[in-house]
Amino acid sequence: MRIVVAQLPFPVGALDDNARRIIDAIGRARDEFGADLVVFPELAVTGYPPDDLLLRSDFHAAVERALARIAAACTGVTALVGAPLHRHGVVRNAAVALADGAEVGAAYKRCLPSYSVFDDNRHFRAGDAPCLLEVAGRRIGVAICEDIWAATPAAEAAAAGAELLVSINASPFHDGKQAEREGVAARRVAETGVPLLYANLVGGHDEVVYDGGSFALDDTGALSARAPAFADGLYALDWQGGALHGEQAEAVEGPPAVYQALVRATADYVRGNGFSGVVLGLSGGIDSALVAAVAADALGGDRVLAVMMPTRYTAERSLEDARAAAQALGLEYRSIPIESLFADYEQALAPLFAGREADATEENIQARIRGNCLMALSNKLGLMLLAAGNKSELAVGYATLYGDMCGGFAPLKDVYKTDVYRLAEYRNSLGPAVPAAIIEREPTAELRADQRDSDSLPPYRVLDAVLRQYLEDDAAEHEIRVEGLDAVELCRVIRLLYRNEYKRRQAAPGVKVTRRAFGRDRRYPITSGWSGCQGCSD
Secondary structure, eight states: OEEEEEEOOOOTTOHHHHHHHHHHHHHHHHHTTOOSEEEOOTTTTTOSOOGGGGGOHHHHHHHHHHHHHHHHHOOSSEEEEEEEEEETTEEEEEEEEEETTEEEEEEEOOOOOOSTTOOHHHHOOOOOSOOEEEETTEEEEEEEGGGGGSHHHHHHHHHTTOSEEEEEEOOBOOTTHHHHHHHHHHHHHHHHOOOEEEEEOEEEETTEEEEBOOEEEOTTSOEEEEOOBTOOEEEEEEEETTEEEOOBOOOOOHHHHHHHHHHHHHHHHHHHTTOSOEEEEOOSSHHHHHHHHHHHHHHOGGGEEEEEOOOTTOOHHHHHHHHHHHHHHTOEEEEOOOHHHHHHHHHHHHHHHTTOOOOHHHHHHHHHHHHHHHHHHHHHHTOEEBOOOOHHHHHHTOSOTTTTTOSSBOTTTTOOHHHHHHHHHHHHHHSSOSOHHHHHSOOOOOSSTTOOGGGTSOOHHHHHHHHIIIIISOOOGGGOOOTTOOHHHHHHHHHHHHHTHHHHHTSOOOOOOSSSOSBTTBOOOSSOSOOSOOSOOO
């Protein structure tokens, strides 16, 4: 028996386009691959997650029309298609079986997650029974995404006579996720003795990116096939005895996986929102240089406008490094000096600022002038503005609201500063991108004379170690251990984290690449008496 996994992108809400893509894949799987069964990801018809589109009756009517079109085209092969079904007064997350021009069965998701980026409990009624399909004389049990992370659905499908378990998924990427998935699937196989096929979505959607990496395990739990990460395609597997046999792509992890995730997410977000290119501020620092590399790889260097905006504090080396980065990536590069604009602001505000020392106010004015210029270019040229801020800066508020935080998308929003350096080194291993001078330079915002990030923050090695423990492991203050950090500085970092929630709420969306990203992953109040730090009274 031949099974084809359709590891393809299905944008949220694009029902007509998704139906066409599904119909095309069914035809190709049948005619080019000789498939008996073609398997699509979770909610392929609507994209995942459709969120509150699922509250609309007109949306569900359009889903039914799309399913009818797909069913009519499904002849000579069986298809398993993810879709929401609004029937008998309830909405369920379903895997719909289509064959001979008609719907022949459906399995319903039983375990409805409500954590991280998931909110299935808000929209769906859970299924309560296993579903078996018969295809070419073989009995196949169906599970949907979260179902495979619990033991019961797989066990009940096996008890009902399933010879193969097929799991359709929209499982978002974070670094290390592929190994987690394969480990969980291996436990299900060990418990049931039934081989397993895991079909996953690919492509970016808002704050998540799906990495594909569909795979199969034989009845011993050994890997017998794996599709490439972040690659669209139809992947054929032959089911013989207790195993599915197909190509085995290498698993991708660490900086290569994260970098691919950033590129794919940026490309799909920019194009999905109708932009042909992007604009960004190129400062001569490592964050903007890495964003420029991601943008160039996502869209092509000819679709990236990089703008340097120097003031009195901009070092000559910053001008040289920014120009070198743009040249290495083949970007259009422009310079807009903003010193005169900054001076005009100073003069206009001088009467009200009289008698007060210069401080972060003047620094923020420069950042906001730059943000204004970049937004103007975005509006006039029809380019999406990319923000260059990283997770470490957003965590502690080391970014200017309505300044360097301006943008339609922030590729590095979930990338710690120390990982920015690792990603830059990785990208340079593929070809020239981030000049060595930028990587070697001490981080600085260049908003006052001789400014260094270390004037305001602990070393990024220390800061990131605190943030990883506090944000991702939910460690309490007294549980955090970081060499070179005293209790006072730890308390200051935690307080900064809570104090800057209001900034993060106004930040551009950015893709999740860690276990706990800002946004849907971490939902904290803006106004709160909880400071997070119990170690001091200040």
